[in-house]
Amino acid sequence: MDVREGNNYSLLENFVLNASLEILGKRFQGRDFFHDYFIFRRETIYALHPFLEEQKINLLKKIAIESGLKNEKIDEVSRMFCTGSSLFSLELYVQLNELKKFYEFFDKLLQSDEKLANILGEPKILIDLWDHQKEALQLWFQNGGKGIVEMATATGKTMVGLAAIQVLYKSRKKLNVLVLAHSKAILRQWRKEAISKLGLIADPNDNYNTSIGYGNKLRIEFNTMQTVYKNPGVYETDYLIVDEVHHGAGKEFRNALNVPCKWKMGLSATIEGGERESVLDQYLGKTVYEFTLEKAREKGIIPEFKLYIHKNFLDVRETVEFYLITEKIVNLLNFINSTQKEEIKLISNGKFSSFENLSDFVHLMANSRSKSDQIPAEWNSLSALLFSRRVIIHRSSPKIESAINLAKVVARNKKCVMFTMDIETCEKIYDSLSSYVNTYHVHSNLKEHQNNEELDKFKKCSNGVLIAPKMLDEGIDIPDAEIGINVSSSKTKLQLVQRMGRILRKKPGKKPVFHHFVALPQSFIDPEDSFNYLNDLAWIQDITLKMGITSEIYDADTIAPEDVKTIQELEKRSEEVACRYHAKYDKITSNEFGTIRIKSIVDSIEQEAKVKLINLLDNWDGSISDEQWIQILRASYDDESMVSIPNHLWLLIIAERKPENIVHLLQKYNN
Structure with missing residues (x-):
């Protein structure tokens, strides 16, 4: 007998129904069970008959809520049996009786078609709010x-x-x-x-x-x-x-x-x-x-996750191009400082007559849009050079190739979301991946129906990668993606948090992983480049401390020793530049992230934790690494896993990683 044929299915359903009734009749002991059930089945069929399948489920959910029941009970029954079938009615009848809600539910189900349509049409939240x-x-x-x-x-x-x-x-x-x-x-x-x-x-x-x-x-x-x-x-x-x-x-x-x-x-x-x-x-x-994100982690709304950092140097061609543009920037800035002092003084409203560094220039340009007719041509040329150099970092080939190779592996059995800076990079990665794994992409150059189709396909697939420039930064729900790959530098913390949020939605058995890629040039313009690179690392440390997670370099043991040494020297030199700048200006300023003041960091540490922190540092011997700093901060908060101290890495950097210097800064800026 082929049970898939309609008549045979009905025969099978009746057989299972009668067998179930016999067992349940003994369990509930009494003629009322059979009598009430058959009435309930008949009325359920009549009540649901005018409505479509999805409408039937929603109607029953709304009646369940009005009867003081969890609407999940309706989902449970509908997953087992076809909505409105005899077996569906039997299972629902048993559940209602066990919960002692049968008569409340049945009374509401017996209303007229018009009243049932009203219940269905009115808005009612069908899930429990947190x-x-x-x-x-x-x-x-x-x-x-x-x-x-x-x-x-x-x-x-x-x-x-x-x-x-x-x-x-x-x-x-x-x-x-x-x-x-x-x-x-x-x-x-x-x-x-x-x-x-x-x-x-x-x-x-x-x-x-x-x-x-x-x-x-x-x-x-x-x-x-x-x-x-x-x-x-x-x-x-x-x-x-x-x-x-x-x-x-x-x-x-x-x-x-x-x-x-x-x-x-x-x-x-x-x-x-x-x-x-x-x-x-x-x-x-x-x-x-x-x-906040940390509150969500604390309350279990979003799951634990792993954060990996990937550091990649520019390739030879990019390094040469980056170096040549850097030289042009330095020369043009020197030219402007030596020949346009009056223009600088005029546009800055007399605040200064030369640019101490690129940050001064970028800030003045940003604040002088209303004076665009007074801006010398060389200033616009310098802005264009800065943008060109930034694009090299964003589109770095080794960074993108590394991300593509990672996606080829993880997207075979998991769902990944990859974030790029622009459409060109999105298309490049799409072309590289599409012959290896299920690959989908969305961006503003595609028609709306194409984007919708791509999103729907990704939601339905069991594995693959969805690539997008900025469309996924906000609001679009990708509920079962569990790998995030970010190859676009985030200009704001909001962007990075939103990108992480695309993979952090809680789902049973889901363990999200977020991969953040950083491209490293070997020639910096101090202090602007040093600050931006250090602040990228500071953001990661902020998230690590706030979310109670660990961050680590991906496959650190496979990085060539000479590259490790180069990265360490680069970071050391950047920190020295930051210390000198702070000693002179009592702040760290950049176009990418604004102004950071040590006092604001110190103020964000709770007073009791500050006392414990000073005691811990008084007993610490030697330089403090990033990992040790995280441990010390958590210990000062009695080993709380999630602690919010924005920009805390900058306190460590400005103190030259010396415990006695950190204590000095804590005492100097304490209220």
Whole structure:
């Protein structure tokens, strides 16, 4: 008998059903069991008949929630048996009886088709919120339904925005919602999440700008900041959600935040910079809740992970090109200093008449955009040279080849996400990998439907690699990728955290690994290059301490001894440059990361920990390595695994890695 044929399947189902009933009848002991079950089966079939398969499951979930049940019970039963079948009804009936919820559930199931359709159409969160999501929602409402929720990537900020829809709809019974984001891909994901998590009736594969809702009672619309900022008044709504809200701080798009509305929620992984914060406060309200990456690790929201650092030198051609451009930069900076003192004085408003270093030049250029007509041609040429040199680092062949070789191995049986600086590098890696492993790519030069198809294929595959420049930095959920490979230098901590967040989403049996690639030139312009390289390392150490993890050089034992020596000398010289600069200016400044002050680092160490830290250092003999520094800091916090001391590596560097110098700085800058 072929059980796959319809009639044979029914015969088999009836056989299993009767056998199960006989066993369960003895277990429950009584005629009521059979009588109640057959009524329940009949009414379940009648109640579910008008609805599609997915709608049936969502309806049962919503009834389960209203009956005080975990909706996971419906998932459990639907995974075992076809929804609405006799065996499905039997298993659900048994589960409800064991949980003593049968009559509550059955009463709600017996409602009219119209009332059942109302239950199905109304928004209801179909998963349990985490405690931090509940707290964020509560604080947002306490602030009058306005404000920004900052939550680390992979900790469920989307659910906070959706949960507010449920609460607002329940109190008003009519609600219009507008979701704003800077990316169509993010909006497409929001639309899918709203349908699945709120149990709404809509096709999740429709275009991102197709609204969803329930009759004339609920309408959820989705649009880009790039569209709305032109005329925000025509997009009036009740509840405005702005995802990745830091994009709205830019002068170009902040007008999009003027959409007329009663409630507004901004969502972001984190917001960096005082001006950005003040702009967003003005338009959306203050930050009402913060949930950091380290808090997420501490509470088990995201899993433990491993962090590997890959250091690669430029190849011969790149080294020569880098050196030649470096010479041109030095010569042009000297020329500007010797021949354009008056111009420097004029544009800097009399602050200085020559550039002490490249940082001075870069900062002045960044702050002089309104004086572009006064900028000498040589200054623009110098800026172009700096950019050209940076591109060499970003596109370094050894770095990219090393990442490709790694992906060839790990993507055979795991899912990987690779981040690149630009589309050109993305395409190069795609071409190199596509004949070895399942390879997918997304970027802005592809059409929207092509990007959507690539993302869907990657989500469905069991192994392979997804490559992207910046599209994956924010908001796009890749739930079962577990290897991250970053070959693009991150200009901000936010970018690095967001990239890590793409692989940190918790899933049973998943152990994420993040590989961060760094390209090293052998000729630096001091101090700018030294600072940028050291700060790359400082970011890694920040994450290591905050997340309670270890970071290590990948395959350190395979690196040639001469390369190890060169790297050590490079880092030593960079640290010496940093010490001399700090001794002169009492700060470290760079265009890449802004200004770092030792006082700010010292202030971020808790007073009690500071006392313990000084005691530990008083008893320490000899120079302190990065690994030893992490151990000492954790020991000063009573061996807490996760400690937040931003830029702590700079304290070690400025102290020349000497314990007595660290103690001196701690005492000097202590409040």
